[in-house]
Every structure is written in C-alpha cells, then in structure tokens.
Amino acid sequence: MIDLTLTELKDALARGDFSARELTAAYLQRIREHNGTLNAYITVTEEQALAAADASDARRARGEAGLLEGLPVAHKDIFCTRDVRTSCGSLMLDTFNAPYDATVVARMADAGAIMLGKTNMDEFAMGSSNETSYYGPVRNPWDTARVPGGSSGGAAAAVAGRLAPAATGTDTGGSIRQPAALCGVTGLKPTYGRVSRWGMIAFASSLDQAGPMAHTAADCALLLQAMAGHDDKDSTCVNEPVTDYCAALSGDISGLTIGLPEEFFPDDLDGRIADATQAVVRVLEQRGARVAKVSLPSVALSVPAYYVIAPAEASSNLSRFDGVRYGHRCDDPADLMDLYKRSRSEGFGEEVKRRILVGTYALSHGYYDAYYLRAQKVRRLIRDDFKRAFEQCDVLLGPTSPELAFALGSKKDDPVTMYMADVFTIAVNLAGLPALSMPAGFIDGLPVGVQLIGNYFDEGRLLNVAHSYQQETEWHRQAPALGGTA
Amino acid sequence: MSWETVIGLEVHVQLATRTKIFSGASTAFGAEPNSQACLIDMAMPGTLPVVNHEAIRNAVRFGLAIGAKINQRSVFERKNYFYPDLPKGYQTTQLEAPIVGAGEVEIRLEDGSTRTVRIHHAHLEEDAGKSLHEDFHGMTGIDLNRAGTPLIEIVTEPDMRTAEEAVAFARKLHALVTSIGICDGDMSQGSMRFDVNVSVRKSGDPLGTRTETKNLNSFRFMEKAIALEIRRQIDLLEDGGTVQQETRLYNGDSNTARAMRTKEDANDYRYFPCPDLLPVEITEDDIEALRASLPELPDARRDRFTRDFGLPDYDAEIISASRDMSDYFEQAAEHAGDAKLAANWMLGEMSARLNAEEIGIGKSPVSAAHLGQLIQRIKDGTISSKIAKQVFDACWQGNGSPDEIIEREGLKQVSDTGELEKIVDGIIADNAEQVAAFKAADEKKQKKMFGFFVGQAMKATQGKANPQQINQLLQKKLQD
Structure with missing residues (x-):
C-alpha cells in the first residue's frame, strides 16, 4: 500500500481495502526500517498516530469521514504541534513542546489526517541542502550520499522514500520546490497569504508560505484544499474564497499559453536539465498548450535582493529566542548580557548566525537605505516583470533547480554557491506568486524537477497543468530502491 | 543675558481598550503576574499579531481632538532591541508613517495668558512588560501582563519654556484624553507617563544640548524634575562645563536624578516595517464617523x-x-x-x-x-x-x-422673629457689663465687639439662628 498515491489511498480507505490503523502501522513500520538511513524524521509520534488512526476508523464507521480521513501525513518540524516537540531543526528548540497547534496542523487534523511525526529540516528553514539541521543531514532516498535539498528536505525524502504518503513543507525561497525536485516528488508553494502562517515558526515573514508535498498534483490539490483559507489569526492571510482544487483537475490544457522566461534558460544551464525541461514543454504542447517566449529582466537581481530581505526579517524574527522564556538557556549565566550571548551562541548553528549577522547589518543605521530599501525596490521590479509576463501567458515554466542533488558536504563551506541553488525559485517568493515543482525525469538515476509558476491565486490552474502532465507520464510513480518491506 | 529653557515632551498614553493592541488578552490592571499574557504576548514561536481596531479608533479620536492630520495609511514598524520584558526582542511601533500627524494644543497659564504647543505627531505602539526586582533573591522576575497594552506616544515640538507650561500642557493632555474617553487617566497606574526633553540657552542662541528625563508619572514629579534639570544644566554651563546628551532617571522620593545612558550607548534599533501586519488603512468615512462621535x-x-x-x-x-x-x-x-x-x-x-x-x-x-x-x-x-x-x-x-x-437632626434655621427676640433679650440681660461697654465705645470698637453678641446668640441656638435676623435684632436692641 505504500506505493499508492494519497488520492489512491483515500479511495482505498473509502472502499475499506484496509483501515487507517493498518495504513498508519505500515508507514510506521517503514519509518522504523529506513529513518535510520534517511534521517527524514526528527520526531516520530507513533502512539499518537495509532490512537488517531483508531479514532479515524471510528469516525469513518459512523459515516463522518473528512476530506483527509485516515490519511497519514508528516509535518515539517517548523509547524507548532501541541505537546509534541517543535524543534525547527535547532538545538535552540530541542526541548520545546509547543503549547498549541499551527493552523495548518489543526485544519489537516480536522479533515481527518493522521500525523506520523515531525520531519527534519534545515535549521530555522535556512539552507538548501538540509545540512544545517541540528539533528544531522537528511539523505536523498535516490542516493544516500547526496542531499535531498532543503529546507523541507525531511519532508521530500519522507515522501520519496515512502516514509509518508504526503507531507507539509514551507517555502521562503524555494524550500518546498527545490527539495521536491531533488527527491522526485510534487510540491506546491501557494500564493503568499493563501495558507495561514499561524503556528509556523517565522523565518522571513513576508516570504514564508506553507504548502503540500506528495507524489502527484492531485494529491497536492487534496492537501491544499484542507490547508488553504482565511484565518483570523494571521493578518497577512488573504480573505479570498478557496478554489475547489480537486474539481480543477480536468486534465484539459488546450488553449493554455505557457511562457518560457529566457532568464530561466541561461547559457550555462546544465544541458541535461535544459533538455528535460524542454521535453516537458513538448508533452504539454501535445496536450494542446501553446508556448510563448517571455522575459523577466529583473529576476537576475532576485538572489541578492532575497539575501537582504530574508536575513533582515530573520534577524528580527529570531530575536525572541533569548533564553528567557523558552528554548535553550546557557548554564549559570553571569548576568543578562552573558545569558543572551551564550544562549544564542550555543543555541543557533553557523548558518543561522550568519544570516542574523547579515540581516542585522542590512537594517543597521546608515545601511538601511542602501540594502533593505533597495532590495524592496528590486522586489517591486520583479513583481512588475511577472505582471507583464502574465499578460502574455497563463503559466510560466522552467527548471526548478539549476542542478541535481549534490553530494553531502560538497558545498558546506561555500554559502554563496549554496545560495545559487535557489536562483530559479526565489523570484517567485519575492513576488508572492504560487509555483509548483513536479518530477520530469531522471539524469544518472537522480530526479529532475520542472517548475510551473502561476498568477496570484491560480493554484487550480497550476495543479491542473501538472495533473495533465502526470496523466501522460510516469516519473511521479518511480520509487527509489531502499529495500525492506513494501 | 538670562537663560532660556526649552522643553519638549514625549507622552505615553495607555489606551482604555478592553484587550491588547495585538492580542485578545485583557488589559485590566493589577492581575496576578503573567495571568493576562497569552501566547502572543509571550512571543511563543509561530504566533502572529492581529491589530485591535478599537486602539486605532482611539488614536484617530485623539488626532481629531487636537485638530491633527489623520494619516489614512499608517505603518507599524519593528524597533529591535533585547530586554527581558520585551518578549519578541522588538517593540511594534510606528515611525515613518504614524497614524496622527501634526496638530496643536492650546494651554492656559495661571495668569490667564495662553500658549500654543505644536504636536509633531502621535503614533500607536505596544507597551512592554515589567521586570520585578524584589522577592527573587538576585534574580529578576518578568511580568508580561502589561506587554502589548496599547499606547499612543504623543511627541511635541520644543514649544514650552517653563516647568509651569510643561505641567499646564500635561494637564491639558490629561483633560483631553480622559474627556474623549480614550484613557482612564489614572497616573498612579501608569496610564500616562511623561518623558521630558530639556535644554537651556542664552536668549537668541541656537538650541542647546538636551537631556531626556524618562518615565515621570505625576504632574508634581514632572515639575520638580524639570526644575532640577534646568538648575543642573545652568550650573554646569555657568561653571564652564557642557551638557551631555543623555537619558536621565528621576527619583521622586529624594528629588534627585542620575544619568542612565549617554548618546554613545544608544541602541541602533534597526527599524523596519513589520511584515506580519498590513498597513493601517482608514477611510474618509471612518474619520468623519469618529469626528461626529467626539464628545x-x-x-x-x-x-x-x-x-x-x-x-x-x-x-x-x-x-x-x-x-x-x-x-x-x-x-x-x-x-x-x-x-x-x-x-x-x-x-x-x-x-x-x-x-x-x-x-x-x-x-x-x-x-x-x-x-x-x-x-x-x-x-x-x-x-x-x-x-x-x-x-x-x-x-x-x-x-x-x-x-x-x-x-x-433638627438643623433647621431658627427664623421665627419672636423666638429670636426672646433669645436676644436674654443675652442683653445676662451680659449687662458688655452691653454697657458696647454702648460707651466708638463706632470702630463697636464693630469689633458686635461679634461677641452674635457668638452668644449662635451658642444659645446651637448655630441654627438665622444670622441675618440675629444681626438685625442685635443692632436694634444694642442701639436702644
């Protein structure tokens, strides 16, 4: 049963092929066998999962099945989960049991989903390889010597390795799409404000957005249906009616115009990735889509603008981790300054400290205009670029990542090269647009992902285009050989 | 040439909303420590602020009461610094785009003269918690009940010249905010707190270096603290010294003040727009409705x-x-x-x-x-x-x-002429000596002696005699 998609599992549960308890037990077994290798989970909530599965079976027996009834999911450890450790991949929160559930967690539970555990991630979602986690790196199920991408690397590896049929992720600069691409799963970053950020530990508030990760676009549609919608607790969560995403999956894309931004196909792009991307375009053309060339000239500035704005917001967001109320506190502080300095020096890892310093610098007196304000101007230019592009086309398409899964440790000491891993994904966050990554083939046994970018609140169309592609291809059904029971 | 004092104020006014500015926790004063601090006030990871619209309406009411420009789009910003009673590590406040723009307050002094104090702007912000230094044996307790209480900070131009003017302004502000019902005005509970900027100069000179004395919570302390600071600065300058730009703390019990921090230790607050909150938009209609509702x-x-x-x-x-x-x-x-x-x-x-x-x-x-x-x-x-x-x-x-x-208690005045006459006759009969002396005295002396007889009449009636009637009767009988 673990090779079924979420949508298929939903149908099988509805038919009574197996119970939620049997399904949950199968995934827990799978986690026991492979999490030691993959390190995809920080915390496995076995007892709660089985109890929740029993409750779900009882609900179904009473005829009260919700949208995600009995379906196991894994939550990224950035989402607060009541009375369950919520570490954010950091020593700082190693002992932190959240006193409440994030809106995403609560809504999925209300829809009947069963939490298997909390997935590994780059510390405070800062990283593109999952190597900055305090709990050690996650390994790519397709090649355990390679990274799964990040920051939602644990989520991507868990889905790819069949340690969960679906997972939640968050995406600030590509943290859902890039690991989805590197692990061969489908992942959607919704429009900024589509999904509530309440209970999602903030990295860069104006960029962070939660979204689903699963095998197929149809699975993501199902998950987004449960996650999306207005929330009084998040002022930036938009009060816009939620599309019926599942109903949007007609598979019909005739007459659709796909824009290919020239900036997403630079001369130095890995030719194999360019070819795989063009192959996707051909499939979509065969299914009735038209292609247009477009340009997003300001996208070249997105990485530098992002690495001002995101660290600036992070430097402020992470100030609350001061050793006073919760989280890591140093032993025997001599005075208040010592408490702050040592608690934060010990509690945060290198990459987090680097970004706090960068952000503090960017906001400091005399530099604010040159860095932060300038980056905000770039952000407007990028938004305008996309706006113009969407006057000519319905969706944009390009590679998700400029490279395949790289070897563990290969970029650890070169942060700037690491930052370039998000060169195709970051502009989307700066503009607040929805975007999706879907499996588009393999190169040397490693998955390639292709990114689709949509207009604001056009998640339904994005999912339908991916669904149409997945009706035609089998890349999303491939499973890595991890061995063990199936 | 004489010294001139220049005074500007920053006033924190606690808004009388039922709940906090960014959370649903109660703002009631005096509860058990931390019993009115919710997840948001404690800055739990993952929590987000949602603005309290009543706080916004109160700020607009204030702006309208001082004839200020209301900014229809104002922006919350983060002021970043570390302090144990500041749970998020930043204070959410307004800087570049405050909700209330320039306005004016007219004050009237005791001699009847008036003066106009210009308001530079007023902005919305959240209060911090409190550090408790007693009862913790070398440690510090943190009470977050006050954290997130809505404030408006009112910033004046340096338009006041004496402590009396500053106090008159403070009283006027107190009258305004309590009259329009946006603040309970209870100074003892910190509902209004004054930061006083003082500098001195020789008349006609450019502004001198100013100091800021913070957190004065009574009119009396404010007056004394200003007088003290004026004296200190003049003494310093007359002795050939210079005034340092610094923040000072006033102790009301001893009427002394000390420097708390100088300009050099000033924090770089790294203000930037708060990405968790949307800009506050107020329509013309909202403003007019609030204007109409002002008492x-x-x-x-x-x-x-x-x-x-x-x-x-x-x-x-x-x-x-x-x-x-x-x-x-x-x-x-x-x-x-x-x-x-x-x-x-x-x-x-x-x-x-x-x-x-x-x-x-x-x-x-x-x-x-x-x-x-x-x-x-x-x-x-x-x-x-x-x-x-x-x-x-x-x-x-x-x-x-x-x-x-x-x-x-039978306190009705005795106004019955017959009864009073009897009493007066009795007094004249009982005090023949005094009556004789009275009659012998000149007019000036008589005036002084008259009171004795009135007193006797009042004593006889336990104060209830109608004083006018008694006067008339006595005048008549004594002159006879």
Whole structure:
C-alpha cells in the first residue's frame, strides 16, 4: 500500500481495502526500517498516530469521514504541534513542546489526517541542502550520499522514500520546490497569504508560505484544499474564497499559453536539465498548450535582493529566542548580557548566525537605505516583470533547480554557491506568486524537477497543468530502491 | 543675558481598550503576574499579531481632538532591541508613517495668558512588560501582563519654556484624553507617563544640548524634575562645563536624578516595517464617523461654562478639565438652581474631601442631586452656610439626603422673629457689663465687639439662628 498515491489511498480507505490503523502501522513500520538511513524524521509520534488512526476508523464507521480521513501525513518540524516537540531543526528548540497547534496542523487534523511525526529540516528553514539541521543531514532516498535539498528536505525524502504518503513543507525561497525536485516528488508553494502562517515558526515573514508535498498534483490539490483559507489569526492571510482544487483537475490544457522566461534558460544551464525541461514543454504542447517566449529582466537581481530581505526579517524574527522564556538557556549565566550571548551562541548553528549577522547589518543605521530599501525596490521590479509576463501567458515554466542533488558536504563551506541553488525559485517568493515543482525525469538515476509558476491565486490552474502532465507520464510513480518491506 | 529653557515632551498614553493592541488578552490592571499574557504576548514561536481596531479608533479620536492630520495609511514598524520584558526582542511601533500627524494644543497659564504647543505627531505602539526586582533573591522576575497594552506616544515640538507650561500642557493632555474617553487617566497606574526633553540657552542662541528625563508619572514629579534639570544644566554651563546628551532617571522620593545612558550607548534599533501586519488603512468615512462621535472637548466646555453659567475663568478651567467634574457640575447646578454656588462647593468643600480620600468625583458619596439640594436649602434660608457644612459631612458619611439629615437632626434655621427676640433679650440681660461697654465705645470698637453678641446668640441656638435676623435684632436692641 505504500506505493499508492494519497488520492489512491483515500479511495482505498473509502472502499475499506484496509483501515487507517493498518495504513498508519505500515508507514510506521517503514519509518522504523529506513529513518535510520534517511534521517527524514526528527520526531516520530507513533502512539499518537495509532490512537488517531483508531479514532479515524471510528469516525469513518459512523459515516463522518473528512476530506483527509485516515490519511497519514508528516509535518515539517517548523509547524507548532501541541505537546509534541517543535524543534525547527535547532538545538535552540530541542526541548520545546509547543503549547498549541499551527493552523495548518489543526485544519489537516480536522479533515481527518493522521500525523506520523515531525520531519527534519534545515535549521530555522535556512539552507538548501538540509545540512544545517541540528539533528544531522537528511539523505536523498535516490542516493544516500547526496542531499535531498532543503529546507523541507525531511519532508521530500519522507515522501520519496515512502516514509509518508504526503507531507507539509514551507517555502521562503524555494524550500518546498527545490527539495521536491531533488527527491522526485510534487510540491506546491501557494500564493503568499493563501495558507495561514499561524503556528509556523517565522523565518522571513513576508516570504514564508506553507504548502503540500506528495507524489502527484492531485494529491497536492487534496492537501491544499484542507490547508488553504482565511484565518483570523494571521493578518497577512488573504480573505479570498478557496478554489475547489480537486474539481480543477480536468486534465484539459488546450488553449493554455505557457511562457518560457529566457532568464530561466541561461547559457550555462546544465544541458541535461535544459533538455528535460524542454521535453516537458513538448508533452504539454501535445496536450494542446501553446508556448510563448517571455522575459523577466529583473529576476537576475532576485538572489541578492532575497539575501537582504530574508536575513533582515530573520534577524528580527529570531530575536525572541533569548533564553528567557523558552528554548535553550546557557548554564549559570553571569548576568543578562552573558545569558543572551551564550544562549544564542550555543543555541543557533553557523548558518543561522550568519544570516542574523547579515540581516542585522542590512537594517543597521546608515545601511538601511542602501540594502533593505533597495532590495524592496528590486522586489517591486520583479513583481512588475511577472505582471507583464502574465499578460502574455497563463503559466510560466522552467527548471526548478539549476542542478541535481549534490553530494553531502560538497558545498558546506561555500554559502554563496549554496545560495545559487535557489536562483530559479526565489523570484517567485519575492513576488508572492504560487509555483509548483513536479518530477520530469531522471539524469544518472537522480530526479529532475520542472517548475510551473502561476498568477496570484491560480493554484487550480497550476495543479491542473501538472495533473495533465502526470496523466501522460510516469516519473511521479518511480520509487527509489531502499529495500525492506513494501 | 538670562537663560532660556526649552522643553519638549514625549507622552505615553495607555489606551482604555478592553484587550491588547495585538492580542485578545485583557488589559485590566493589577492581575496576578503573567495571568493576562497569552501566547502572543509571550512571543511563543509561530504566533502572529492581529491589530485591535478599537486602539486605532482611539488614536484617530485623539488626532481629531487636537485638530491633527489623520494619516489614512499608517505603518507599524519593528524597533529591535533585547530586554527581558520585551518578549519578541522588538517593540511594534510606528515611525515613518504614524497614524496622527501634526496638530496643536492650546494651554492656559495661571495668569490667564495662553500658549500654543505644536504636536509633531502621535503614533500607536505596544507597551512592554515589567521586570520585578524584589522577592527573587538576585534574580529578576518578568511580568508580561502589561506587554502589548496599547499606547499612543504623543511627541511635541520644543514649544514650552517653563516647568509651569510643561505641567499646564500635561494637564491639558490629561483633560483631553480622559474627556474623549480614550484613557482612564489614572497616573498612579501608569496610564500616562511623561518623558521630558530639556535644554537651556542664552536668549537668541541656537538650541542647546538636551537631556531626556524618562518615565515621570505625576504632574508634581514632572515639575520638580524639570526644575532640577534646568538648575543642573545652568550650573554646569555657568561653571564652564557642557551638557551631555543623555537619558536621565528621576527619583521622586529624594528629588534627585542620575544619568542612565549617554548618546554613545544608544541602541541602533534597526527599524523596519513589520511584515506580519498590513498597513493601517482608514477611510474618509471612518474619520468623519469618529469626528461626529467626539464628545464636547474641554476648551469648548470651558467657554460654555463661562458664557452660560457665568463662572470665573479659573473655576471653568478646572471643572472643564475633567469630564466627571463637568458632568457633576452641570447636574449639581441644575438641582441647585445656582451654578456659581455649585462650582464653589465643588472646588471648596468637595475637592478638599476628594483629595483627602484620594478619590475622583465619580466616587463621591455626595451625589450631584444631594449637593444641589443642599445648596437649595441654603438659598431658601432653611439652613445657614455654617450648618450646611455639617449637613454636607453627614451626607458624605452616607446618613441620607440633605433634607433627611436636616429633618432628623433638627438643623433647621431658627427664623421665627419672636423666638429670636426672646433669645436676644436674654443675652442683653445676662451680659449687662458688655452691653454697657458696647454702648460707651466708638463706632470702630463697636464693630469689633458686635461679634461677641452674635457668638452668644449662635451658642444659645446651637448655630441654627438665622444670622441675618440675629444681626438685625442685635443692632436694634444694642442701639436702644
């Protein structure tokens, strides 16, 4: 049963092929066998999962099945989960049991989903390889010597390795799409404000957005249906009616115009990735889509603008981790300054400290205009670029990542090269647009992902285009050989 | 050449909203530590602020009350610094785009002259928690009940020249914010706190270096702290020294102040727009609706009291400064049928009692209706002014209405001429010596001696004799 998609599992549960308890037990077994290798989970909530599965079976027996009834999911450890450790991949929160559930967690539970555990991630979602986690790196199920991408690397590896049929992720600069691409799963970053950020530990508030990760676009549609919608607790969560995403999956894309931004196909792009991307375009053309060339000239500035704005917001967001109320506190502080300095020096890892310093610098007196304000101007230019592009086309398409899964440790000491891993994904966050990554083939046994970018609140169309592609291809059904029971 | 003082104020006004500015926790004062701090106030990971619209409306009301420009789009920013009672590591406040723009407040000084103090702007922000240093044996306790309480910070231009002006401004602001109901005005609970910027210069010179004395929470401390700082700066400069730009802390108990931090240790607050909150948008219609809902402001009320009730400027100024006083006054005046007497009683007997018991007029045990009745009884001759004070006391003790008290305790004035005449005759008969002396004395001496006879008459009637009648009778009988 673990090779079924979420949508298929939903149908099988509805038919009574197996119970939620049997399904949950199968995934827990799978986690026991492979999490030691993959390190995809920080915390496995076995007892709660089985109890929740029993409750779900009882609900179904009473005829009260919700949208995600009995379906196991894994939550990224950035989402607060009541009375369950919520570490954010950091020593700082190693002992932190959240006193409440994030809106995403609560809504999925209300829809009947069963939490298997909390997935590994780059510390405070800062990283593109999952190597900055305090709990050690996650390994790519397709090649355990390679990274799964990040920051939602644990989520991507868990889905790819069949340690969960679906997972939640968050995406600030590509943290859902890039690991989805590197692990061969489908992942959607919704429009900024589509999904509530309440209970999602903030990295860069104006960029962070939660979204689903699963095998197929149809699975993501199902998950987004449960996650999306207005929330009084998040002022930036938009009060816009939620599309019926599942109903949007007609598979019909005739007459659709796909824009290919020239900036997403630079001369130095890995030719194999360019070819795989063009192959996707051909499939979509065969299914009735038209292609247009477009340009997003300001996208070249997105990485530098992002690495001002995101660290600036992070430097402020992470100030609350001061050793006073919760989280890591140093032993025997001599005075208040010592408490702050040592608690934060010990509690945060290198990459987090680097970004706090960068952000503090960017906001400091005399530099604010040159860095932060300038980056905000770039952000407007990028938004305008996309706006113009969407006057000519319905969706944009390009590679998700400029490279395949790289070897563990290969970029650890070169942060700037690491930052370039998000060169195709970051502009989307700066503009607040929805975007999706879907499996588009393999190169040397490693998955390639292709990114689709949509207009604001056009998640339904994005999912339908991916669904149409997945009706035609089998890349999303491939499973890595991890061995063990199936 | 003489020294001139230049004073500007920053005033924190706690808004009287039921809940906090960014959370649903209660703002009530005096609860158990941390019992009114919710997940948001404690800055739990993953929590987000949602703005309290009542706080926004209150800020707009204030802006309208001082004739300020209301910015229809204002922006919350983060002011970043570490302090244990600042749970998020930043204060959410406004900087570049405050909700209230420039306005003006007119103050009236004791000599009747007026002065205009310009308001630079007023912005919305959240209060911090409190650090508790007692009872923790070398450690510090943190109480986050106050964290997130809505404030407006009002920043003036440096338009005041004396401590008296600064205090007059502070009182005027107090009158304004309490009149429009956006602040309870309770200084003892920190509902209004003043930061005072003071500099001195020789007249005509450019502005001198200023210091800021923070967190003054009474008018008296404010006046003393300013006087102290003016003296300190002048002494420094006259001794050839220079004033350092610094933040100072005033101790009211010892009337001393000390430097807290200098400009060099100033934080870089790294302000930037808060990405968790949308800009605050206010429509023209919202503004007009709030304008229409404003009650009569203190200045208008003062003018009406002098015009319609004939109150002296000074009385009108004091009564109009408080909405409770004003409401009480208008009711008492109506019941009494005499506004001036009502004002006299309020500012005399009533104020003395209120001050002694440290309560506001809203909690006075003597209601406006009772005070009005009391004044009526003086006017219709039922009791004398002297007896009235006794009745007022009894009424204050809760012994009933003035009429009940007068009746029960038999305090009615004796105005029966026959009865009074008998008493006066008795006094003249019993005091033959004094009567003889009186008759022998010249007019000037007689005036002095007259009081003795009045006193005897009052003693004989336990104060209830109608003083006018007694006077007339005595005049007549003694001259015979």
